[in-house]
Amino acid sequence: MEDDKHDKDRRGIQSIEVGGQLLLALAHQGRAMALKDLARAAGMAPAKAHPYLVSFGKLGLIEQDRLSGHYGLGPLALQLGLISLQQADPVRVATPLIADLAQQIGHSVAIAVWGTRGPTVVRLEESPTPVHVNMRHGTVVSVTDTASGRLFAAYLPTDKVRAVLDEERRREAWERERAGAVAPVASALPTWEAFAPQLDEVRAHRMSRSEGAVIEGISAMSAPVFDHTGAMVLAVTAIGPSGTFDTRWEGPIAQALRQCAGAIGRRLGGSA
Incomplete structure (x- = not known):
């Protein structure tokens, strides 16, 4: 009885759903299409598709090219798309998906963004059997030693990443001095010139990994999310x-x- 009420509350207008297949077909193809091709992609006859296209044209969702006669997305569709992209918050979009991912793979999953001090953890979804690592919301991780850090280093502008690495090296030197080091000690952090070639592997696989480098016995893999501008x-x-x-x-x-x-990237308007 309860399910029947729920279905009734969710009942829509069938004609809108049918016509919406034309909009979905255009969005999927990513180009203007002839009537017969568009109708075929939407799974309907051209005679059935045409009245929908006329109505969508009046609303500005569809626009017909005067020369070719092909149908493409109209100004209202473009405006709605831009507004949607402006409202999209990458972290909010990603959060429910990483919860599902943690259950799927049986490991913890984190979201990191680029903050003022470098890669920063903003969400952490524990696995069904949590691994206790020193990571929480707001944790800033190393650019050179962590999977997420090397990922940002590979895809962000060089000057931005290099500035953070230089700051990490200065902080390391200050901590050695504070600890009372009397003789020069080689930095555990690479220079940018030594570090940059390591990023070729990251770009080649479009992923990064870390195997026990930060915490012995703990490994990680990281994948990038790109938005509609192609930026990570x-x-x-x-x-x-x-x-x-x-x-x-x-x-x-x-x-x-x-x-x-x-x-996540597709929900932000990206292509991958």
Whole structure:
């Protein structure tokens, strides 16, 4: 009885849903289309599709080219798309998806964004069997040693990343001096010139990984999320014990990460 009431409350207008298939077809194809091709893509006859296109044209959702006669998205559709992109918050969009991902892969999943001090964890979804690592909301992670850090380093403007790395090196030197080091000690952090070539592997796989580099026995893999401008806006990072964490580039964790990052990116208007 309750289910019947719920279905009734959710009942829509069938003609709008049918006509909406034309809009979905245009969005999927990404180009203007002839009537017969558009109708075929939407699964209907041209004679049935035409009245919908006329109405959509009056609203500005569809626009017909005067020369070719092809139908494309109209000014209202473009305006709605731009407003949607302006309202999209990458972290808000990503949060429910990383919860599903953590359940799927059985490992913790974090979202990191680029903050004023570098890669910063803003969400952490614990796995069904949590791994206790020193990570919480607001944690700033290393650019050079972590999977998410190297990911940002590979895709953000060089000057922005280099400034953070230089600051990390200065902070490290200050901490050594504060600890009473009397002789020069080689930095554990690489210079930008030594670090930059390592990023080629990240770009080649469009992912980054870390195997016990930060915390012994803990591994991580990270995938980038790009917005509608092609800019990387956040990193989705899976974290788990090295003994059970598959870091192969084409392993199940890597594939699940790519799918999740791609789904987030598409909701932000990106192409992947």
